[in-house]
Amino acid sequence: MSKKPAGHKARKRFGQNFLHDQGIIRQIIRSISPREGQHMVEIGPGLGALTEELLAEANALDAIELDRDLIPILRTKFFNYEDRFRIFETDALKFDFAELRTDDRPLRVVGNLPYNISTPLIFHLLSHAGLIQDMHFMLQKEVVDRLASEPGTSDYGRLGIMTQYFCKVEPLFLVPPGAFNPAPKVDSAIVRLTPHTVLPHPAISERMLQDLLRTAFSQRRKTLRNNLRTLLDAEALTALEIDPGLRPERLTLAEFVRISDYLSGIEAEHHGAE
Structure with missing residues (x-):
């Protein structure tokens, strides 16, 4: 498990909070259950806490990272994986996830998503739902509540309805602020989104x-x-x-x-x- 390297501070403008709690990391990996041969994709690997475990299980990973200062850290840490660890230095909000497809394997997407971009990024990924097997995200608990909300509740709205249009939504477990460095001021939660193979209520448009x-x-x-x-x-x-x-x-x-x-x-x- 990596420690935060000297000189790299979490950046507020990227909404960075680095996960360091080993127990939570193991729980996340058990929930994802990555396997060799699957096409794993990590959004915002940060310092590689989850990346390390994902690579250990799946033996290959595509990573999307916006912070250019983190990329040499990640390349150095996982140099022994060579071409099985690909880093795309880009903004996930603007990235065409179809570019990752090299064969017919669906993508399994994982991410500790920055709170400030979580909603638009989920909408962006939903537009690629046909390419994706499942998504496991660490999000602000409030966002997970909205994703899983039901009619008649205060959390129910556009985000939850459109996510449920495309996906089965499963909130998995809570993650306390102390699992991160720096600790955020809110609780987080892990959610699993599994795109429907057949849409339950397909719209004409x-x-x-x-x-x-x-x-x-x-x-x-x-x-x-x-x-x-x-x-x-x-x-x-x-x-x-x-x-x-x-x-x-x-x-x-x-x-x-x-x-x-x-x-x-x-x-x-x-x-x-x-």
Whole structure:
């Protein structure tokens, strides 16, 4: 297990908190259960605490790291893996994960995600869900609560609905602040996201569903009648068997897909008439 090298301080602008608790590291590795021959991908390896264990089990790993000062540290530490340890110096938010595919093996993605980019990065990865077997992330507990949230709860919103559209969500266990250096001011948690082989509620247009959710949750305390008035009227909602007087967090994924498909139909008619 590596210690933090002298001279490298965790950087606030990268949201860095380095994992050092061996018990937590072992628990994470047991949850992931990496195997030789699998295509493992680590986002933000940092100082290599998880990387070391992932390589020991899988014998090969692709790493995506933005902090250029960490890359020589990682290359030195894992030099004996040669071409089985590839580092991509890039921003994971802008990276095309399809570039990692060298054969038909799906990607198994792991990451201790910086809190400041966790939500946009998850949305970015969901756009590559067809390439991915599963994802194991260390996230702020609050984000995991949102990912796993159910209708009618305060955590329920766009992030959870779209993640559940693409994936099965399994919160695994909590990680205390003391497991990191420096210690964050919040609790963390490990979550497993497993892309559905068959979408349970496929939408005609995922873009339309995203736009609908963005609009529906723009003002959480207002009703669907108010929030969606620019997209469809109360009569249309009623015709879809949805109460326009409900707040958005009361609707299920299936009901949002129903509205989205209705809007896609209107859009198609509009384009057909042009």
